[in-house]
Amino acid sequence: MNASLPEALRAAFPGAAVEERGGFGPVLVLGGGAALPEACRALRSQPEFVFDVLEDYTALDEGDRLQLVLHFIRSEEPAVQLTVKAPVARTGEEVPTLSGLFGSAEWYEREIFDLFGVRFAGHPDLRRILLPEDWQGHPLLKDYRDDKTLHRTGD
Amino acid sequence: MDHDAFPDPGSMTADLPLVTDELTLNMGPQHPSTHGAMRLILRLDGERVVSASPDIGFIHRGMEKMAETLTYLQYIYLTDRLDYLSSMLNEWSYCRAAEALAGIEVPRRAEYLRVLAGELSRLASHLVWLGSMGMDLGAFTPLTYTFREREMILDLLEMLSGQRMTFNYLRIGGVARDLPPGFADRARAFLDYFAGMPDIYDRLLSDNAIFLARMRGQGRLTPELARSHAVTGPNLRGCGVALDLRRSDPYSVYPDFDFEVVTRPEGDALARYRVRVEEMRQSARIVRQALDGLPAGDISAKVGRVFRPPAGEAYARVESSRGIQGFYLVSDGSTQPARCRIRVPSFANLSVLPELLRGVHVADIVAIMGSIDFIVPEIDR
Amino acid sequence: MRYFFDPAQGFAWLRAQLRQVTELLGLLPVVGDWVGAAAVMLGLFLFCALLVMVLVYLERKIAGHMQSRLGPMRVGWHGVLQIIADTIKMVVKEVLVPACADPAVYRAAPYVVFIAGFLALVALPLDRGVTPAHLNVGLLYVLAVSTPGVIGILMAGWGSGNKYALLGGMRSAAQMISYEVPLVLSVLGVVMLAQSLDLQAIVVSQRIPNIVFQPLGFLIFLIAAVAETNRNPFDIPEAESELTAGFHTEYGGIRFAYFFLAEYLAMFVLSALAATLFLGGWRGPLLPGWMWYLLKTGALLFLFIWFRWTFPRLRADQLMELGWKVLTPLAFFNLLATGLVLAWLR
Numbered sequence: 001m002n003a004s005l006p007e008a009l010r011a012a013f014p015g016a017a018v019e020e021r022g023g024f025g026p027v028l029v030l031g032g033g034a035a036l037p038e039a040c041r042a043l044r045s046q047p048e049f050v051f052d053v054l055e056d057y058t059a060l061d062e063g064d065r066l067q068l069v070l071h072f073i074r075s076e077e078p079a080v081q082l083t084v085k086a087p088v089a090r091t092g093e094e095v096p097t098l099s100g101l102f103g104s105a106e107w108y109e110r111e112i113f114d115l116f117g118v119r120f121a122g123h124p125d126l127r128r129i130l131l132p133e134d135w136q137g138h139p140l141l142k143d144y145r146d147d148k149t150l151h152r153t154g155d
Numbered sequence: 156m157d158h159d160a161f162p163d164p165g166s167m168t169a170d171l172p173l174v175t176d177e178l179t180l181n182m183g184p185q186h187p188s189t190h191g192a193m194r195l196i197l198r199l200d201g202e203r204v205v206s207a208s209p210d211i212g213f214i215h216r217g218m219e220k221m222a223e224t225l226t227y228l229q230y231i232y233l234t235d236r237l238d239y240l241s242s243m244l245n246e247w248s249y250c251r252a253a254e255a256l257a258g259i260e261v262p263r264r265a266e267y268l269r270v271l272a273g274e275l276s277r278l279a280s281h282l283v284w285l286g287s288m289g290m291d292l293g294a295f296t297p298l299t300y301t302f303r304e305r306e307m308i309l310d311l312l313e314m315l316s317g318q319r320m321t322f323n324y325l326r327i328g329g330v331a332r333d334l335p336p337g338f339a340d341r342a343r344a345f346l347d348y349f350a351g352m353p354d355i356y357d358r359l360l361s362d363n364a365i366f367l368a369r370m371r372g373q374g375r376l377t378p379e380l381a382r383s384h385a386v387t388g389p390n391l392r393g394c395g396v397a398l399d400l401r402r403s404d405p406y407s408v409y410p411d412f413d414f415e416v417v418t419r420p421e422g423d424a425l426a427r428y429r430v431r432v433e434e435m436r437q438s439a440r441i442v443r444q445a446l447d448g449l450p451a452g453d454i455s456a457k458v459g460r461v462f463r464p465p466a467g468e469a470y471a472r473v474e475s476s477r478g479i480q481g482f483y484l485v486s487d488g489s490t491q492p493a494r495c496r497i498r499v500p501s502f503a504n505l506s507v508l509p510e511l512l513r514g515v516h517v518a519d520i521v522a523i524m525g526s527i528d529f530i531v532p533e534i535d536r
Numbered sequence: 537m538r539y540f541f542d543p544a545q546g547f548a549w550l551r552a553q554l555r556q557v558t559e560l561l562g563l564l565p566v567v568g569d570w571v572g573a574a575a576v577m578l579g580l581f582l583f584c585a586l587l588v589m590v591l592v593y594l595e596r597k598i599a600g601h602m603q604s605r606l607g608p609m610r611v612g613w614h615g616v617l618q619i620i621a622d623t624i625k626m627v628v629k630e631v632l633v634p635a636c637a638d639p640a641v642y643r644a645a646p647y648v649v650f651i652a653g654f655l656a657l658v659a660l661p662l663d664r665g666v667t668p669a670h671l672n673v674g675l676l677y678v679l680a681v682s683t684p685g686v687i688g689i690l691m692a693g694w695g696s697g698n699k700y701a702l703l704g705g706m707r708s709a710a711q712m713i714s715y716e717v718p719l720v721l722s723v724l725g726v727v728m729l730a731q732s733l734d735l736q737a738i739v740v741s742q743r744i745p746n747i748v749f750q751p752l753g754f755l756i757f758l759i760a761a762v763a764e765t766n767r768n769p770f771d772i773p774e775a776e777s778e779l780t781a782g783f784h785t786e787y788g789g790i791r792f793a794y795f796f797l798a799e800y801l802a803m804f805v806l807s808a809l810a811a812t813l814f815l816g817g818w819r820g821p822l823l824p825g826w827m828w829y830l831l832k833t834g835a836l837l838f839l840f841i842w843f844r845w846t847f848p849r850l851r852a853d854q855l856m857e858l859g860w861k862v863l864t865p866l867a868f869f870n871l872l873a874t875g876l877v878l879a880w881l882r
Contacts, residue, residue: 021467021468021469024255024469024470024471052382053382053385053387054385055385055387055479055481055498055503056385056481056483056496056498058483058496060485060493060494061494069483069496071470071481071483071498073398073404073479075378075382075391075396075398076396077403078403078404079398079400079403079404080404081404081470081472083470102383102384102385103380103383103384103385103506103507103510104383104384104385104503104506106506107502107503107506115219128212129211129212130211130212130215130535130536131212131215132212139217139220140219140220178699180699202852202853289848292848292849293768293769293771293847293848293849294846294847294848294849295599295603295844295845296602296603296845296846298603299603299604299605300603300604303604359846360848363847363848365769365847365848365849365850365854366848368850368851368854369848369849369850369851369854516851516852516853517703518772518851518852519851
């Protein structure tokens with residue numbers, strides 16, 4: 001199953017790139033954030049994949065753009081792992097939410113919004129999760145200015 | 156409706172709707188049972204929960220951002236402070252990710268020592284969980300018994316690493332220190348002593364009718380809900396899904412070890428409880444095998460003074476005491492990670508709590524939260 | 537020395553002396569009785585205080601040893617002075633009234649609970665012929681007068697102006713009222729056996745302790761008593777891990793001390809009542825009567841303590857179920873069975 005997974009991915013997602021990393025499963029690189037819901041639905045339901053657990057969903061700051069990174073795992077044997085990546089613009093782009101497909105996405109997307117500023121269209125409750133409600137800025141972005149006077153309490 | 160006027164009894168009809176207000180109750184962030192500084196905003200209708208909304212972030216320390224300013228080696232001590240009850244397992248997943256980035260192979264002896272330390276840590280974590288579970292339900296005595304056993308484990312780990320809780324024992328490439336003289340005997344003495352303990356806990360708690368009445372059928376988690384919310388660890392195994400990374404996607408030297416993956420089909424709080432108690436027995440079993448089968452050799456691979464992995468990324472996970480814990484490290488070729496993402500099991504485990512708490516009694520909130528066994532510093536990072 | 541074994545004579549002698557003294561002072565002899573009564577009340581109050589101190593110390597020591605630790609050890613030999621230190625601390629603490637509280641209700645609540653327990657204490661027989669307040673309906677009186685304690689708890693819950701306290705107070709009231717029923721029903725079997733409500737008469741009638749004839753009654757009484765005193769496994773109102781000390785959340789200092797006092801007093805009263813009704817009260821060979829009384833009460837108090845540190849706590853609705861659906865029918869059954877057996881025997 002493992003050996004043929006990259007092939008199966010290439011066959012199912014002709015527009016995407018599939019990279020292989022030794023030992024940690026393949027990486028499926030989609031064209032953009034808009035392709036995520038469709039791809040995830042296919043990954044969950046198609047019998048050759050059955051990636052039913054969205055283990056982690058986060059983002060990277062690659063300077064000129066952001067990269068959404070999703071880690072999947074299968075709950076049934078063999079517990080293969082898969083990484084899916086999708087580039088998004090640093091600002092202005094709204095990524096369709098995955099919270100309808102995966103319950104875990106609801107909080108993960110809130111965290112990405114909180115720390116990176118990515119907005120998710122259709123999310124039931126998009127607000128900050130780790131930082132206080134009135135925090136300014138998105139800390140995990142590389143150009144985040146950690147100004148000690150930025151967040152004043154009690155005002 | 157005029158609330159001030161006394162209702163005319165003659166006008167009372169059976170089909171008038173009963174208007175009761177909902178009570179909004181704030182549980183935390185300082186509360187004995189929230190297992191950390193977490194706020195749970197409850198809306199109650201009498202004794203029943205209408206909705207429960209966790210509010211996290213009180214212990215957010217910016218650990219992911221901090222990693223970008225520290226070297227790989229400097230960060231190890233911070234990983235301890237995620238799930239501080241089973242610190243060795245946090246360090247392990249981080250070191251695995253760093254080793255994957257640089258393609259370092261860990262010597263067998265070091266892997267065995269990691270398993271030894273990791274399983275002792277898991278055991279200590281489950282002991283704390285058991286004690287606080289009992290205490291949340293009003294049984295104060297099991298806490299003292301489990302902490303007594305945990306003290307012995309902490310003594311062992313202190314012999315090994317010099318610390319009782321946040322160990323800073325693992326290094327990239329292996330472990331920091333070899334077994335001190337006398338460790339093996341002391342560890343075996345502890346295992347002999349501990350062998351009968353889970354049975355005592357069973358007699359005190361699991362077989363107690365009041366405990367069973369409080370736990371049976373509570374917080375029923377279906378496999379579909381668990382998968383959807385990425386619930387892992389004993390919570391997932393407590394609803395019948397046999398996902399244990401040590402067996403399903405083995406890492407380190409776990410294929411050498413003989414242990415059972417414990418699952419139970421019911422999915423309620425009692426099932427999760429039984430899974431963890433049984434896991435304690437299994438962990439003790441693994442520790443004994445690790446002691447018996449410890450190979451000779453180096454305790455660490457040769458890693459240079461300065462750890463500078465080539466550009467790339469790696470995502471390594473371990474089966475922590477609460478579920479799948481993973482580190483996703485992205486390297487840009489420098490001595491500091493470009494991105495360090497921490498996948499914590501308690502984050503996903505907690506996200507299913509609002510579903511589980513809908514419609515339950517106020518008193519059951521504590522039982523269900525305890526049975527999920529999340530830890531807040533891990534969630535908030 | 538003979539007063540040691542027969543305090544009734546001793547009290548009679550004291551009473552006679554007091555009457556003589558008052559006569560000497562030119563007052564009516566009955567004034568001597570009043571002075572004597574006041575002295576007895578004061579003595580009982582001091583006894584309560586002393587009792588609670590001893591009980592708290594024992595609870596902490598027993599709890600400690602059950603939990604594989606030692607309990608208080610530092611203050612005094614093996615910690616015996618610890619409770620004095622704690623009492624001093626509680627008494628000198630700042631006493632405040634929360635802003636949202638109803639001041640009169642909040643202030644009065646602890647005393648209401650304490651008085652209910654104290655009133656019950658005075659009717660319990662200590663030895664042959666020695667009862668601070670001997671009533672021929674003693675049992676009815678004791679059961680009736682310990683009930684208003686519930687009102688005190690409701691007052692505390694409401695008067696604190698705190699949601700948690702309110703919830704705790706309501707739970708507690710529901711619990712205590714529910715368990716009054718099996719409590720009272722379970723002692724009716726004893727009444728039928730002794731053919732009297734007089735507590736002294738009940739003790740005198742027990743050549744063989746009633747527990748032999750009324751084991752079910754004893755068991756029901758014991759469980760209901762634990763529920764009445766809000767002790768684990770029925771300590772929902774105080775459930776620290778859930779509702780932060782329940783109805784007495786907002787109380788500190790001396791007012792909290794009164795709640796504490798009242799709880800242990802209630803424990804003592806119910807244990808003493810059980811000892812009187814089921815274990816033969818002050819009856820027993822060799823030792824003086826009051827010593828047996830204290831020993832039997834002490835044994836039951838040990839049970840109370842043992843239960844607290846062993847069991848997890850019942851949820852409020854499970855507790856109600858136990859009271860209404862299990863204990864009350866069993867108590868009725870006990871009553872019926874006792875009645876039938878007695879009718880058959882006579």
